[in-house]
Amino acid sequence: MTAEVASRPGAPAPARADDMGLDLGLLLRGRRVVCVGGGAVTARRVRRFLEVGALVEVISPVLGDELSTLAAAGQLVWTPRRYVGPADLAGAWLVHTATGVTTVDATVAADAEAQRTFCIDATAGGRGSAQVLSSRRVDTPAGPIRVAVHGGGDPRRAAGLVASMAADLAAGLHDVRSRRRRAGVGWVALVGGGPGDPGLLTLAGWQALRAADVVVVDRLAPREVLADLPPEVRIIDVGKSPGNHLMRQEDITETLVREAGAGWGVVRLKGGDPYVLGRGGEERQRLDAEGIPVRVIPGVTSAIAGPAAAGIPVTHRGLADGFTVISAHDELGSVPRRRDHTLVFLMGVSRLGSIVSTLLEGGHDPDTPAAIVERAHRQGQRTTVARLADLPAIAYGVGVENPAVIVVGDVVTVSPHWGASRP
Ligand SMILES: C[S@@+](CC[C@H](N)C(=O)[O-])C[C@H]1O[C@@H](n2cnc3c(N)ncnc32)[C@H](O)[C@@H]1O
Structure with missing residues (x-):
């Protein structure tokens, strides 16, 4: 039995309110995006389009403050009149309409549909041919990621979830390690672990640990925190105690160079502060000389x-x-x-x-x-x-x-x- 085709090509089934579509990352760099309407909703979206390098044209008799500033700065092209018809959308990869007038937005959406260009219709409650997910970029020590949520027709719910997920990521609650070994060089964070109580490790230090593939740990570092790392994280114990040097300083530095050079993200977890009698300065100089990205995260010194x-x-x-x-x-x-x-x-x-x-x-x-x-x-x-x-x-x-x-x-x-x- 063959499945019956629900609609003719060019006449897709109308979108339903609970339709979440397919999540795509549209690469808009250098691509034309036409926005109809010049108010606050358009401004918010235009900010994102510009962030990802789109070539933005705004069609509207008037512009709000933010869009005016962007137009004056040459960051977008402003066509100061009403929408006239399909010719306005020619060559667009994506259309956004938010005029505040339902009939106009519906016309823009229909014209975009006819020329097979995806259209975000701000007044159609997410039922245009494209939807915008609530999202936020989060910079982690292992590189940037973007968290995106579809709120199932409730954009404020999505925005709230994105905010709390971003906060959780910032608090180091999630494993953000890259699962792929980098092709080039990795990175090193010299992390001051404080005097021993895990509570005295800084948040930035903990975030770095959550992003690390390899942890090179000293004897006086707060070792208890290692138990909370995923089992795949490699721990290299270089614990020095007076009279019992498990690894010489030169070998420790070589280990950092070797591991980061092989593409791994490396945390050098030290006791106290890396720069207080901790030889962090020497390690940094060597890593700098090797061209390895290195960050020093201060700690609470003993x-x-x-x-x-x-x-x-x-x-x-x-x-x-x-x-x-x-x-x-x-x-x-x-x-x-x-x-x-x-x-x-x-x-x-x-x-x-x-x-x-x-x-x-x-x-x-x-x-x-x-x-x-x-x-x-x-x-x-x-x-x-x-x-x-x-x-x-x-x-x-x-x-x-x-x-x-x-x-x-x-x-x-x-x-x-x-x-x-x-x-
Ligand atoms: C090699 S130094 C490293 C100092 C470290 N970079 C800092 O900022 O605390 C090691 C010395 O720090 C001191 N130290 C480190 N942790 C300590 C602790 N929890 N209690 C007392 N002294 C501590 C001791 O004097 C120890 O011999």
Whole structure:
């Protein structure tokens, strides 16, 4: 049995209100689009047509403000008169009619139909030969995408859904990885993961993770977040701990170059901030030199969040108006010697004794309040406070371990731990 053809060619069945049609991405660059009507609806659509590079002509005796501005700027051609007939539509790939007069719009739609050009009829409630989906472009670290929704005859419902889907994408709720390996080079994001609590990873950092094919992760990064990534995401653990370097820095940088060079999107997930004693600068320079697109996403540094976890502000009115962050591996000769200038040492546990003796020899007041905050914003956080001169003995007595920040200065007195330690 053969199916009966419902209509003659050239006389399609009338569109139904619930007809959702076929979703197409029309490539209108350099193609003529004729818009009849010069009001706000036309202006909204013309904006989109111009965005995608269409050659727009607007036929209308008058134009609203936005269309006037576009016409004056030469971005569209304005024919300042009423619609006269099919000749106005000659050569158009797409027609849009929104005159506000139902009979005129119906005439334009019928003329377009006769010449087999798709027509969006704004007054026909989506029942022209073409419909516009509510849509929005969302830029993700893995490249732009467009979310489009057909509201089933309810454009406001569609617009609401598009807005909430775009917000979800921006919040990193969806896996936006490209499923195809890029033909050329990929990208790298150097992401500061914060001190360890996943809640202190930035939204931008999380978005980058949701777009990554490969994650190269440090020991002190917030590793719990990795459990929420799809299983296909490759995790490369380069976790360095003091005295146990799983991978040398040069090899880590080579890994980034190799993976991104092979077309993958790579997140380098670090503890704290990539640019605070995190070797992010070196990694970036190398990637730049290789022509690999690289983005640095700042993180919450343990140099500030570590003391803060113990209730110590690195500056405090009347107690300190500046602070210095120091790698404990560096020379301490030139650090400020005042109690009202906060010193924060990273990577200092194994050198605590020598740090303190160097400070005291350099003239630091032995009574300067000092603290060590271990595992800040992590399970097992612990704070030890003491006068500077007593800190090594007390800290080693309680078995202080990495990771920890050492804070020296009057700001330590703001911490509840300081008050609790005083008789
Ligand atoms: C190689 S540095 C990296 C610093 C990192 N880029 C930052 O901005 O926090 C590692 C040192 O940061 C400090 N650190 C990192 N996370 C910490 C945490 N959760 N608690 C205390 N100190 C931490 C420790 O001093 C550790 O030895």
